[in-house]
Amino acid sequence: MLRKKKSEAPVGAAIAVRHQSSRRKLMKRNWELYLFILPATLYFALFCYWPMYGVIIAFKRYNIGTGILQSPWVHPWYHYFKMFFDSAWFTTTVKNTLVLSLYGFVVSNILPLLLALMVNEVQNMVFKKTVQTITYLPYFISEVVLVGLIDLMFADKGVVNHMVTACGGTATQFLSSDVAFPHLYVWSGEWVGTGYGAIIYFAALSNVNPELYEAAVIDGANRFQRIIHVTMPAVIPTFVMLLILGAGSIMSVSYTKVLLMQTTTNLEVSEVINTYVYKTGILHTQYSLSTAVGLFNNVINLILLIIVNKISKTVSDIALW
Amino acid sequence: MGISMYDTKGDKVFKAVDIFLLIIITLLCAYPMWFVLIAAVSNPDLVQNGQVMFLPKDFTWDGYQAVFQNNDILIGYRNTIIYTVFGTLLDLVVTLPAAYALSRHDFVGRNIFTVIFTITMFFSGGMIPGYLVVQRMHLINNPLVMIIIGATGMYDIILCRTFFQSSIPSELTDAAQIDGCSNTQLFVKVILPLSKPIVAVMTLFFAISHWNNYFTAMLYLNKPDLRPLQLVLQEILIQSDMMAQLIQNQSVDPATAAKIERTKQLVRYASIVVSSLPVMCLYPLIQKYFVKGIMIGSIKG
Numbered sequence: 001m002l003r004k005k006k007s008e009a010p011v012g013a014a015i016a017v018r019h020q021s022s023r024r025k026l027m028k029r030n031w032e033l034y035l036f037i038l039p040a041t042l043y044f045a046l047f048c049y050w051p052m053y054g055v056i057i058a059f060k061r062y063n064i065g066t067g068i069l070q071s072p073w074v075h076p077w078y079h080y081f082k083m084f085f086d087s088a089w090f091t092t093t094v095k096n097t098l099v100l101s102l103y104g105f106v107v108s109n110i111l112p113l114l115l116a117l118m119v120n121e122v123q124n125m126v127f128k129k130t131v132q133t134i135t136y137l138p139y140f141i142s143e144v145v146l147v148g149l150i151d152l153m154f155a156d157k158g159v160v161n162h163m164v165t166a167c168g169g170t171a172t173q174f175l176s177s178d179v180a181f182p183h184l185y186v187w188s189g190e191w192v193g194t195g196y197g198a199i200i201y202f203a204a205l206s207n208v209n210p211e212l213y214e215a216a217v218i219d220g221a222n223r224f225q226r227i228i229h230v231t232m233p234a235v236i237p238t239f240v241m242l243l244i245l246g247a248g249s250i251m252s253v254s255y256t257k258v259l260l261m262q263t264t265t266n267l268e269v270s271e272v273i274n275t276y277v278y279k280t281g282i283l284h285t286q287y288s289l290s291t292a293v294g295l296f297n298n299v300i301n302l303i304l305l306i307i308v309n310k311i312s313k314t315v316s317d318i319a320l321w
Numbered sequence: 322m323g324i325s326m327y328d329t330k331g332d333k334v335f336k337a338v339d340i341f342l343l344i345i346i347t348l349l350c351a352y353p354m355w356f357v358l359i360a361a362v363s364n365p366d367l368v369q370n371g372q373v374m375f376l377p378k379d380f381t382w383d384g385y386q387a388v389f390q391n392n393d394i395l396i397g398y399r400n401t402i403i404y405t406v407f408g409t410l411l412d413l414v415v416t417l418p419a420a421y422a423l424s425r426h427d428f429v430g431r432n433i434f435t436v437i438f439t440i441t442m443f444f445s446g447g448m449i450p451g452y453l454v455v456q457r458m459h460l461i462n463n464p465l466v467m468i469i470i471g472a473t474g475m476y477d478i479i480l481c482r483t484f485f486q487s488s489i490p491s492e493l494t495d496a497a498q499i500d501g502c503s504n505t506q507l508f509v510k511v512i513l514p515l516s517k518p519i520v521a522v523m524t525l526f527f528a529i530s531h532w533n534n535y536f537t538a539m540l541y542l543n544k545p546d547l548r549p550l551q552l553v554l555q556e557i558l559i560q561s562d563m564m565a566q567l568i569q570n571q572s573v574d575p576a577t578a579a580k581i582e583r584t585k586q587l588v589r590y591a592s593i594v595v596s597s598l599p600v601m602c603l604y605p606l607i608q609k610y611f612v613k614g615i616m617i618g619s620i621k622g
Contacts, residue, residue, distance in 0.1 A: 027429045032504035033422040037434055040419035040473050044441055047470065050454050051446025057453075068453075115346065121339050131343050133608075135350045140600045142533030144551045145593050148558025149353055152360075152589060159356055162371025191350065223332040248443060256536045260559055274448075281449040282540065294447030302444055 058292035080292035089276055097272040097297075100253045104186045105246055111190055112197030113239055117227060119198070120205050132202075135195025147260040150188055151175065178269045185261060189254070200242075201235050208234045240318045248305030251297050273297045361385070361590035365583045384587025388595050391588070396546060397553035404467040404549055405531040412527040415473040417520070420481030421508055425494070442475045448540075455541055466541045467549065471530060477523065484519040485512065521610035525603060532600050550596055557592055 060071040122128045154160050154174040161171040174180045216226045255274035262270045281290025313319035360368050364379030422428050460466040497507045535551035
């Protein structure tokens, strides 16, 4: 279907016919492959594309009884968006979303790379393996357990405060502190994700030709210079790729974790757009408003992704499409 | 190794600092897990006082005993095992064949499917439209929802597709087809046995995500006997209402109340161990495939 247009010239037509018949032959010979891809197609149709159609309730006064089609359109069409922009939570949720995600974005992109570079400098294989294994073990811990762990360890009488006082510091009420919340959120995420995130760089580093290091040594490069001139060029493409992908989810903080970390006292710093979507939609059943807020969030993500991809394409030639 | 002998004095300092920092990082990663292990078997009063930091004190099994007598945890455990086993199987059955089809250059329609699937990575209907679909399909309060939701994702498919493309020689496919091997035979008898690393990695990924998933259950299930372990844990660890209720129900004198309070502390630590250990034990079993699978899968991904 895609290539049919090429066959406009008379000479091309004959080729196209042959091409088409060979395509048909291929389709016939490989009919099973369509069965292979059927379950995934069904899944995406039901749980991804059907909800995408459901997005139109952001522009309708949706009522469960009447259904999506019968529900009346709202006037003006941006009624529910305006409702969100005018609400008291708008500035708070957007600000909190940006703070948590930008902070997390910066840290979570840099730390895995640093860890991989540091481990790469070690020659002792046993030490290397031990560090790798222990640092990615936390990856297996669930969000619920992670937040439970934060609650236990950072409690007023938790082990962290005991350590602080043992070292001569004063105990802090971490869990009820507005200042501590973003740090707890971001660094607990790093505890879970850094070791795992480093794996992708080990993959890139394993492809570096050892002769390059030897050549650099002969040229008189010290360890630091070898990192800059030999190791870094090998990992930069991966790094940029992850930056682009990450940029597309700047507005999607891991809200399921935030939801678990929320208490009635920290909402001012912990309510993000997606937890607000959950509350307005699931808890207060304001379906249209909630969908509009979610859509607002998704569209911004999409725009960010497109912009960053474009910039990266012009600057570095690395792009998703 | 060879290169170390060219180290300058600065290089040696650099290396020493590097190793020192790595030791600190590793300790930071390990300590919270170690602390939970020791706190789960120590006298909770001593934990509260800060006397338990590096080694267990006043050893007790009370916490684990209480965990294994707690009906909610046991039911949650059973449910999670069911959801994880069947969910992981479904994930594999949906993801691997689709990825294989997309890896074949002679699969007509490959590009269209790739585009349609990739769009789902960057745009979604959102929580409420998704919720309404699940509602329409009568999956609310239906245990099937825990198995079906998340059955595949384009990210997983890309990972597997890259593996199939980069480590299965196309001559093999050609030879099998000349021998009159059907695509199904080819996939089951030739491709899958050659793809153990990626199958192991995907199994691990899928199993973890089912085991650790709490949000699907929070959205779609509200019958107590359907709750997965993570939802039970959420109550024990984060909202302590359930335990408070337990104490109230048992109308007790202050001495027993204090004892229950102490057990409650222990249960928190012990339940973390009991819920996280199975997944962590799974890991060493497939570790040898893990890094390899991710590396091969991520070369182009």
